[in-house]
Structures are given as C-alpha cells and as structure tokens.
Amino acid sequence: MENWLSAHRLQLIFLNQTFWINSAIIVFGTLMMYWLLRTLIRFVSNRIAHYSEQRNHRVTTLLVEILRTTSQPLLLIFSLLIALRFVDLPASWSVTIAHGWFLAFILQMTMWIDCGIRLWLQSLLRDPLHVRNPVTTVILGILLRVVVWVMMMLAILSNMGINITALVASLGVGGIAIALAIQTVLSDVFASLAIGFDKPFEHGDFIVFGDVAGSIEHIGLKTTRLRSLSGEQIVCSNTILLQQTIHNYKRMQQRRIVFKFGINYATPAEKVRQIGSMVKEIIQDVPDTRFDRAHFLAFDESQLTFEVVYFVLSAEYNKYMDIQQEINLQLMAQLEQKQIRFAFPMRRVEFTGGVLPRINLSDASNESSPQTAQR
Known part of the structure; x- marks a missing residue:
C-alpha cells in the first residue's frame, strides 16, 4: 500500500506542469548564469592583465592568475544556486541552500588563497634581485597552505553544526606531544x-x-x-x-688594513720624519685604496716601529693581497733609494766584573792542522 502511494505521488509530480516549468527555469537559468559568470571573470581578468602590462605590478599579475584558476565545477554550482532563486521552493530547502552557498564560497576562497600562496612563492624564487633560500620558501609555503586548508575544514564543520572546540583542543594536545617528540x-x-x-x-x-x-x-x-x-x-x-x-666576509664593502714595519736605530731623525709622508704617497698612488694614517709608533727592542692604516675599497681577498704586495715593494724601493735600512733583530751583550780570556788564533789554527791532515 505504501509503495503504491509513493508511486502515485511520483506520478503526480511528473505529470505536474509546474514541476517541468520550474525544472526548465532552473536548467536555463543555471546555463545563463554560468555563461554570465564566466564572461564576467574573463572580462575582469583581461582588464586587470591589460593594466598590469602597462604598470608592471606584481600584485595585479598574481590577481589575474588567481582569477583564471577559478574552479569551473564550483562556478556551475554557484550558477545553480542563483537559478534556484527564480523558483518557489519549500521552506525546508532554505537551510540546505544556505549551507550550499557557504560550502561553495569557502571552498572557492580557499582555492584562490592556496593558488595565491603558490604563485607568490614562485615569484619570490624567480626574483633575480633577491636570491632566496628555496628550502625556506618551500617550508613557508607548506605551512601557510596547511593553515589555510585546516581553517577551511574547521569553518565547514562549524557551519554544519559540529562543535569544533573539542577537536581544536585535541589537535592542540596532539601537536604539543608531537613537538616534544621531535623538538x-x-x-x-x-x-x-x-x-x-x-x-x-x-x-x-x-x-x-x-x-x-x-x-x-x-x-x-x-x-x-x-x-x-x-x-x-x-x-x-x-x-x-x-x-x-x-x-660574513662577502658583505664587507671595504677592508681596513693595519700593518707595521721597523727601521734601523741608526737612521737619522730627519729621515725618520720623511717616512710618514713617503708612505702616504705610495698608498695614494695605488688604485682602489684610501689612505688613513702613517705614524712613527714606538721605540721597540731592535727597531723604530711605524704603524700604517689604510682601506682597500674592495672585499676581494686576492685584490687586497695584490695591493699589499705592491705597497711593500714600493716601500722597499723608496727606503733603499733614501738609504734607510730595515731593522733586523739585534742583541748587544756587555761583559762586566772581570776580564775576558785572550784567544790566540794562531795556536787554534795549529791545533786544528794535524786533525785536518788526518782527515
């Protein structure tokens, strides 16, 4: 009896003229709205693309790519939901349609954001002006995309009436446990x-x-x-x-060089006074350098010490060594020309409180002669 009633109701529905009219309105309205939405998205993306070519804006270029990745099935679902507005539906359908609007909208927004993140990270990796670490960029992209999709799933569950408080709490506890395990x-x-x-x-x-x-x-x-x-x-x-x-030596724009040299104590004071200006001229004649100072620094144990400070206007180490070598060679030549000798370690020993024994060199040579003959 119940099966007969159900079949009779279906027969009444299919024979009802209003049902077929509403169905035709929904199908025709869905196709029209789908065509209009596709045309509108294509028009807007083309206009933004034209503007982006003129101004060369990265943001507008990303926006064009995001719009062109709009999901066609979701666009068809949007068109169907709009077409359902043109017919009279039972009141019980309103909640279902509202859920359908939310699900389609949140899913499309998530797909747009996900696409935007991927395109943004790709543009960062292709930027010739700023070389970025690809590993860090990939990790950042994965984290952002995971957050976006998790937020989407939680929003959908909340819209369906599911209490997500316990779920979020359990995810937090599980995340803490995992973090402690792989800290x-x-x-x-x-x-x-x-x-x-x-x-x-x-x-x-x-x-x-x-x-x-x-x-x-x-x-x-x-x-x-x-x-x-x-x-x-x-x-x-x-x-x-x-x-x-x-x-980090690669980011060094210039090198500050300090070096010392010593001259003999027998050098006259007048010549010592000329050495500072001589060193200044030598350094200023060498390219890619900036002279700072050259001073007679101290009376050391076996030399008169000079300290020189200058800057190499390059971070390249080999260039610094070439410059220092040229300065050293010119310094040697200039000191030799002025008859100024470099100092070398010397030690003077004074014997007091007695008399040194005399050494007869002839006796020493005679004693060594037989040994030499035997050899």
Missing part, C-alpha cells in the same frame, strides 16, 4: 626559517665562525653545508650555527 628536528627547521627570513648569510657567502671558515653551498631543512678553504665539506646544524658569532 630537536623542529628547532633546526625553525632555525632554517630564521636563516631564510633574517638572512645572516646566503648561498655563496664566505663566513667564519669559531674555527670554521668556508663558503655556503647549501642551506637545508636541518643542516647548512659549507666548503672550506682546504676543500672538504663542513656540515653544521642550523640551530648550532645560529648560536655562533658569524663573520
């Missing part, structure tokens, strides 16, 4: 993110920390690898590396 790995991961954001060094930089010196070859998720001057690869934990005092 060493996480510390290195966050250290890698800190290196990527703060940029104390980048790929190719020459750094020195502790007794380690080398060029950065790779900044990874857990470790950073350097190539030392002697050729071997040095692997260091990111966390330990950030705890060190790091000297």
Whole structure:
C-alpha cells in the first residue's frame, strides 16, 4: 500500500506542469548564469592583465592568475544556486541552500588563497634581485597552505553544526606531544626559517665562525653545508650555527688594513720624519685604496716601529693581497733609494766584573792542522 502511494505521488509530480516549468527555469537559468559568470571573470581578468602590462605590478599579475584558476565545477554550482532563486521552493530547502552557498564560497576562497600562496612563492624564487633560500620558501609555503586548508575544514564543520572546540583542543594536545617528540628536528627547521627570513648569510657567502671558515653551498631543512678553504665539506646544524658569532666576509664593502714595519736605530731623525709622508704617497698612488694614517709608533727592542692604516675599497681577498704586495715593494724601493735600512733583530751583550780570556788564533789554527791532515 505504501509503495503504491509513493508511486502515485511520483506520478503526480511528473505529470505536474509546474514541476517541468520550474525544472526548465532552473536548467536555463543555471546555463545563463554560468555563461554570465564566466564572461564576467574573463572580462575582469583581461582588464586587470591589460593594466598590469602597462604598470608592471606584481600584485595585479598574481590577481589575474588567481582569477583564471577559478574552479569551473564550483562556478556551475554557484550558477545553480542563483537559478534556484527564480523558483518557489519549500521552506525546508532554505537551510540546505544556505549551507550550499557557504560550502561553495569557502571552498572557492580557499582555492584562490592556496593558488595565491603558490604563485607568490614562485615569484619570490624567480626574483633575480633577491636570491632566496628555496628550502625556506618551500617550508613557508607548506605551512601557510596547511593553515589555510585546516581553517577551511574547521569553518565547514562549524557551519554544519559540529562543535569544533573539542577537536581544536585535541589537535592542540596532539601537536604539543608531537613537538616534544621531535623538538630537536623542529628547532633546526625553525632555525632554517630564521636563516631564510633574517638572512645572516646566503648561498655563496664566505663566513667564519669559531674555527670554521668556508663558503655556503647549501642551506637545508636541518643542516647548512659549507666548503672550506682546504676543500672538504663542513656540515653544521642550523640551530648550532645560529648560536655562533658569524663573520660574513662577502658583505664587507671595504677592508681596513693595519700593518707595521721597523727601521734601523741608526737612521737619522730627519729621515725618520720623511717616512710618514713617503708612505702616504705610495698608498695614494695605488688604485682602489684610501689612505688613513702613517705614524712613527714606538721605540721597540731592535727597531723604530711605524704603524700604517689604510682601506682597500674592495672585499676581494686576492685584490687586497695584490695591493699589499705592491705597497711593500714600493716601500722597499723608496727606503733603499733614501738609504734607510730595515731593522733586523739585534742583541748587544756587555761583559762586566772581570776580564775576558785572550784567544790566540794562531795556536787554534795549529791545533786544528794535524786533525785536518788526518782527515
């Protein structure tokens, strides 16, 4: 009997003229709205693309790419929900349609944000002016995308009437337990993110920390690898590396050089007075240098000491060595021309309180002659 009633009701529905009219309105309205929405999105994206080509704005370029990735199935669902507004529906359907609007909207927004994050990170990696760590960029992208999709799922569950408080609390407790279990790995991961954001060094930089010196070859998720001057690869934990005092020599714009030399104590005072100006002329004639000072510093044990300070206007170490070599050679030539001798270690011994024994050199030579003959 119940089956007969259900079949009779279905027969009445299919024979009802209003049902077919409403169905035709929904189908025709869905197709029209789908065409209008696609045309509107294409028009807006083309206008923004034209504006972006004229102004060369990165944000507008990203916006165009995001609009062009709009989901076509979701666009069709939006069109259907709009078409349902044109017909009279039972009051019980209003809640379902409202949920459908929210689900379609939140899903499309999440897809747009996810696409925007991916395109933004790709543009950062392709930027020729700022070389970024790809590992840090990938980690940042994964974290942002996970947060976006988790927020979307929680919003959907909340909209469906599910209490998400207990779920969020359980996720927090589980996250704390996992973090405690892998805290060493996480510390290195966050250290890698800190290196990527703060940029104390980048790929190719020459750094020195502790007794380690080398060029950065790779900044990874857990470790950073350097190539030392002697050729071997040095692997260091990111966390330990950030705890060190790091000297980054690649970012040095100029070198401050201090060197000393000594001359003989027998040099007259007048010639000593000329040495400072002579050194100044030598350094000023060498390219890529800036003279600071040259002074007669001290009376040391076996020399008159001069201290010279100048700047090399380049961070390249080999260039500094070439400049220092040229200064040394010219300094030797100028001192030789002025007959000023470099000092060398000397020690004078005075004998007091007695008489030195006399040495007869002829006797010493006679004593050594038989030995020489025997040999």
